[in-house]
Amino acid sequence: MGRKAGTLHINPKKFGSLHKPCMKEMITFLNCLAVNHSSDDKCVRQKELLSACMDSQTSNKRKSWGSINYHLQRLNRGRK
Template sequence: MGRKAGIMRVNPKQFGRRINRPCLSEMLTFLACMKKSNFNDDGCMQEKKALQNCMDLQAKQGKQHNTINYHLQRISRMMKGQ
């Protein structure tokens, strides 16, 4: 990628970054139950509640800034301030 409009960027695909999918298992369980019950969510209330709880928990946690692009931008701002 390189440098664009004064912002340093790195292509994270080059580093083999693992993608975090926090509610994937709950979502897959809910979708499997939906398919089993002919797409009627009345029979899948337990799975639906588990998925909703997981999504609510993820929303409360907020976004974590631990990507390489975040740190490059942070260092760039520090360097400009000196």
């Protein structure tokens, strides 16, 4: 299995690092856990901030267009 030679392909993992919305909240929560030796009751505020951020991300109802490689293959078929 593999790709045909000469076809267009974009590595989607490179573009995954562009938008990470709750990264700051997650890092502060994990740092708090590390400092307090995994004591969850001392990191309640950071946990609430992370939960609020994650809840706000899941409420975005965005229609998925599929993967970018699928669309590149479609465009390539039409070009031939």
